[in-house]
Amino acid sequence: MKHFERQFATLLGADHEPASLQQLRQTAFDRFKEIGFPQPSWEAWRFTSVKRLEQSCFRLSTTNDLPPLSKEINESGIPTLLFVNGHYQPDHSKQPMGVIVRTLIESYNEDAKLVTNGYDAGQSPFAVLNTAMMNNGLHVSFTKEFSSNSTVRFLYLTTELSEPIMNHPRLLVDVADGSEATIVEEYRGDSEHPYWNNTLTTFRAGRNSQLNHIRIQFEAESASHLSTTFYHVPTDGAVNGSYLSAGSALHRHDVNVVLAGDGADVSVNGLCLTKGSQHADHNIVMDHAFEQVTSRILFKYILADKSSGVFNGRAVVRQDAQKIDANQTNNNLLLSSNALMNSNPQLEIYADDVRCTHGSTTGQISDDALFYLRSRGLDTAAAKALLINGFANEVVEEIKDDTVQSYTRDILETWLEGVNRG
């Protein structure tokens, strides 16, 4: 903790920040010290150890950590807002029509509640730490003028580090009533030095809006990636979340969904790939607070080598949330007998007229299916790849952007090649 206190001290006295914001940081940091790092005795952290972070000496990133940027850094063709080593790069970013981008400080100066509206409250030490140490936060608003056919990407790149650093990116996204937005939130890295990203992203969907949120975590193997995502979904709002995670040594993602109005509809699909000694943990809370809301969770893990995974899904159905439909499924494929999966779908129901289902399976590649494919001329590696792709397809097909869907398949293919070699 001493190390984190020293790092925090470097943030105080920043003259571009209003005193109230500095106070907000201080309060959050005090809170973080009070909560402390998660311990194995905490129910939500039983199978995920963060000792490596607690004992680490990550330095907060400064603008000195910014490498010279080449023009080709964004080659995907998707309009992208680029962050490099924690720093927003407006000159390398493309801001589409109908999207208003402000720094979080600008928005904070207009309305402090935007940052303090309660999304970072609660018990998660890392959400609190993000508030204490957040840097280069953005507030992005999708207005009605935004064309629903286009996609916007937020690319967080970590590259060419000279020593281990940490970042606490903060993103607040508003989607206007009655509009549609497709957003890619993507983390990539190629640093040899270990680094830590502790992200907090909040989506406030509009009434009768459609938000497609694609999240890609393909950090360097040296990285730790901890993230918190909030969705606030009001009346008739719809959210489709599609996650792919394939990178980082340690990955933990807390997802908190509040279905906060009648008719809200949320799907969260995830594909999580782990190999080597990677560990990935998704902890999803789906809070059904209103009538006739619907939610679906589909998470699939593919685990190779000595890697491990955790899935915690909790559907909370409040007393007034009658006639809701909630479904959660977690299916896992073990490619090695040394891989380990902990799956724990839970229901917490206080209403009496609801439909809730949950299920979980963990298994290996079917010998029958493998033999079937081989007997049609595919070699073992090709047959396994086909079966693994088939397993992943249910999630990949749900990605609501063809370009992203296709490069998601590329990531899966690259990952599979790595596993076959290994």
Added chain:
Amino acid sequence: MLDIKNLHVNVEEKPILNGIDLTVNAGELHAIMGPNGSGKSTLAHVIAGREIYEVTNGEIIYDGKDLLEMNPEERALKGVFMSYQYPAVIPGVNLAYFMKAAVNAIRKHRGEPEMDAVDFLSFIKEKLAEVEMDEAYLKRAVNDGFSGGEKKRNEILQMLTLDPSLAVLDETDSGLDIDAVRIVADGVNKFRREDRAVVVITHYQRILQYMDPDMVHVLMDGRIIRSGGKNLAHELEEKGYSWLREETAS
């Protein structure tokens, strides 16, 4: 084309096949009949190369080569095809994708250029029509949610598409209504050629009404106890398998 000599096979150390001798020449169709548990499916799986079946004695020569030395995909690439009694389900992989992968694996092995998506589509559509399957199947996951009849038709589709030299059909007719049996039999008849051989494994002679087998063999307790012409199938239909069992015992 296929020469099986004194084949002994164990499954989990239990002997299932106890000395099979069988020769099938190019252009011929042989039927292997037998009661449940006689070892029919084991024979089909051993020819296809399933590893859980342990060959303890004997040999299988295919096209002059030792088949038992080859792994399952080598056998498939060299023209051995098995139609399964219970085809595996391949979730998330659509039929078009799977068939294109299989067709191109075989074309590559033969030194032919691989088919692109457009050529493949027109090619597979012709084959679908031959087994009266709708084009919509191409987008469905392989065997996922298929009825028994759909699965068997899909097996015949694969046989016609992959162009093997030797096709072994394991109880492809069981559990099918008469229309489906006819479609399967039509598929086999279309497949037959001077340079191809077919082994039809079946419990019932029903499907043989629509085919013209050159030989009928009766498999019982892991041995071929009787071989004959097409009439043997009719005899079995009338008298049942117990007749042969008694006759063999005496």
